[in-house]
Amino acid sequence: MTRALLDRDAVLAAGLGAIRSEFAVPTGFPPEVLAAAEAASRRVPDAHRDRTAIPFVTLDPASSTDLDQAFAIEASGGDLLLHYAIADIGWFVEDGDAIDREAWARGETLYLPDGKAGLYPPVVAEGAASLLPDGPRPAIVLTTRIALDGRGRIDSVERALIRSRAKLAYDAVRPADLPPDFPEIGRRIRAAEAARGATQVDPPDQEVVHAADGRLTLAFRPLLESERDNAALSLATNMAVADLLYAHATGLFRVMEGPDAVAVARLRGEATALGLDWPAATTLAEFERTLDAREPAQATMMLAIRRAGGGARYEAYRADVVPWHAAVAARYAHATAPLRRLADRYVLDAALAVANGRPVSEATTQAFARLPKVMATADARAGRIDRAVVDLAEAAMLEGREGERFTAVVTDIDDRGVRIRLTDLPILARVDAGGRAPGDTLTVRLTVADPAARRITFVV
Template identity: 65%
Template sequence: MKTLIDSTNALIDGLAAIRRQYGVPEHFPPDVLAAAEAAARRVPTKHVDRTDLRFVTLDPATSTDLDQAFTIERSGADLLLHYAIADIAWFVDDGDAVDQEAWRRGTTLYLPDGKAGLYPPALAEGAASLLPAGPRPAVIFTTRIDADGNVRLDGAERAIVRNTAKLAYETVGEMDLPPDFAELARRIEAAENRRGAARVDPPEQEVAPAEGGGFQLLFRPRLLAENQNAALSLASNVAIANALLAARTGLFRVMPEPDKKAVMRLRQSARALGLDWRDEATLAEFEKTLDPADSSHAAFMLAVRRASGGASYVPYREGMVPWHAPMAATYAHATAPLRRLADRYVISAALAIANGQAVPATATAAFETLPAVMGRADARDGQIERAVVSLAEALMLRGHEGQSFEAVVTDTDDHALRIQLCDLPVIARVRGQGSKPGDRIRVRLTAADPLQHTISFELMGGAS
């Protein structure tokens, strides 16, 4: 859960209810913990020594499950990104207790009051995490980025690396980072723009006390270092996906463009928020104009994410080009193995391909079964995220029952209207008929229940 910060612990009771409702694991079984403790003592024996390279990590200050470390060097006009990825596969055997539990979980679940990890802390926050406490085993993927931002996987190896600095988004300075960090991010962004990519990275929402009592939802815009750091993962994942596709194997992350109905709803949301989306501009073009520091723009970015058809995983199929529309590229997940089960197998396959070896049979078999496992995990992630946002909205609106709000209709069905409040980042439904998308209406808040994470409105008058 990356879109809400609860620094005041205002959501604590509601979050406990959400954890119960969606079966968020509270702990690991004893046999899994014991197996993880034993695995954490394994000594790497298939890794070359790369501790002479100055790897650093860049994450939120409180992060302890560090998947990625990086360093950058020049190669003529090209940049070489050496991306060290936590080698969780070194510690986990196929079919052991830790592996079986990871297949049950699929992903790490993030909520504002804490996470439920994919792997036990002895691994995810200890022996496998790329912390600066000492050398760690990793898989280094080297991606070549040319002057135009085109990427190619140049090599991969298992290696021992040393994290020389645990950098934080909140405090990092330009001198802390490897040379050409900003240039690499610029090249990747330029290539995205040429491809017509339309990634949307909404700012985090924060629950904060409101003047006069109650609570409000505020936005914390993403920091420049966060956006630049995301370019490193994007470059590596695209390069790895292209290598897998060329080898006619792999597991890919795909996502369709929003359909016409979703785009129509988004246009009405933009109208509700007072945004100027020209009729001739596409959604991708309009997204380029958004400023996450502006609360109305930030609210629209959240609406875009909610309107998406959803991403999924697909294995390689002959004659099919897997496509991620927001990335405008073939794309794979390989850079967060401590948090996503699928990445472990993508890494295994990419490591083999880069070294001219056969893809392990375990990875090939996993590519066929992982889409269903990851689909269930993603669905639960999405349900929890929506529930948490609804909880925050209910908390913000509690005490305002009976108050009227202006809204714009974004969609309709036989019995209800989908609405976007004009002055708050709230999307809701209200029973009623006779309105059409784009109509401006007034609604009255009838209930706001944080424990049930629900809000209810009633229609007050006709459309305008």
């Protein structure tokens, strides 16, 4: 499944530069935003309770410095209390100031293989607001009570001063570094997912990495167990926040429809293309649970399933609509990554208000009305960048192989033609091939592999 990318004449570097230009990825922040952030970073937290005695830790990629979340776990009878501290970026940003205006223009942090374009300036996102272990930091602490069956509800929300005990890394963390109940709380949350019928798919990351010989390789990186357990904490908290806000007739929710019959039929074609056995009597949910991200073909299938839904989006609270996220099989909100997503700052503000018997501010209510469009624009831009990066990597992977023949399987047919997946490489393409049906096997010839144009072309 992996293959060396020869990267002639540093086409990936040049191609990534072209992507940054094409999508106007910011290279920094305007001087007035930097000046405002520098001043804001010196703001002393004075509305926060002292929770520095709680043994919080963070768990992230080793290189991360914009740390949104820290956690601690304690037993409470048969329940477990998840204390989830979220970076209090709202303490450093005032509605309408220069930092806020720039964040609304960006919407979210953009990620490319050669670096990111942050939502907030580094002096706050990677300094004063980040939950680094070098001193007390202001946070919004969401305490969620996790029952034996894995269901959670918010116990309290408060502004607090916390002190992280350690900056733990996914690939180096040891069980002794984590709270004793960390495995158990993850087990409970995953059991509740299964009981709800949530999508049991954790697709791997697809990365361009350096092989032992120095060449670039396109590879899958399955999620580590520590990543899955950490994601469970965020999932449980976000669901509990969504329930809290919905009960108080307010909020901004993440919603998503599940794959329809056409999408499921397309997925069956994908499975055939990848050589995977999906019996006709087996449902998508049942099939999902058989997949292993450590196997390249199955990892590719997991990615296809994740992309097959109607697309996640944001919706503000409406009295006549129950917000639902099909993949989660529950109400769901984004509250746990405010350093990377604009919407989370306002969701946290609303949760802080309603949990403490206060009305949601007019500024936050107005933001909920505006955010779906702003976040949709930001998400779409990020998605186009991700697609462009994949197109670049695929073209680089195939460069020099023009004229070669490949086996492919038809996965779908629509008004744009026949969609195929190569059986030996994780590549999707389209060809002009009439009279075909999903599941048919084709032999195709590569005619164009142009990294500069991010284009590959096949003919039957």
